[in-house]
Amino acid sequence: MEKPVPEFAIFQDSKRQRSALWVKDTGEWIECRSEEFLAISVLADMLRSSSNPTETMKEIAKVINGGS
Numbered sequence: 515m516e517k518p519v520p521e522f523a524i525f526q527d528s529k530r531q532r533s534a535l536w537v538k539d540t541g542e543w544i545e546c547r548s549e550e551f552l553a554i555s556v557l558a559d560m561l562r563s564s565s566n567p568t569e570t571m572k573e574i575a576k577v578i579n580g581g582s
Contacts, residue, residue, distance in 0.1 A: 524558045
């Protein structure tokens with residue numbers, strides 16, 4: 515039995531200040547710029563500490579896209 519593929523994932527290497535994002539729809543890792551490292555860290559912390567990370571991510575996406 516195959517493991518399910520996550521909808522979204524974050525990779526971070528704090529030593530090298532590198533981040534990458536996985537989105538199931540694209541099926542590939544997208545490397546972030548080094549200046550985005552801190553923002554991605556905040557996002558990862560928010561999702562890690564959330565009791566419902568899926569809903570948290572949906573709300574963050576709404577704000578980014580200008581929705582309410």
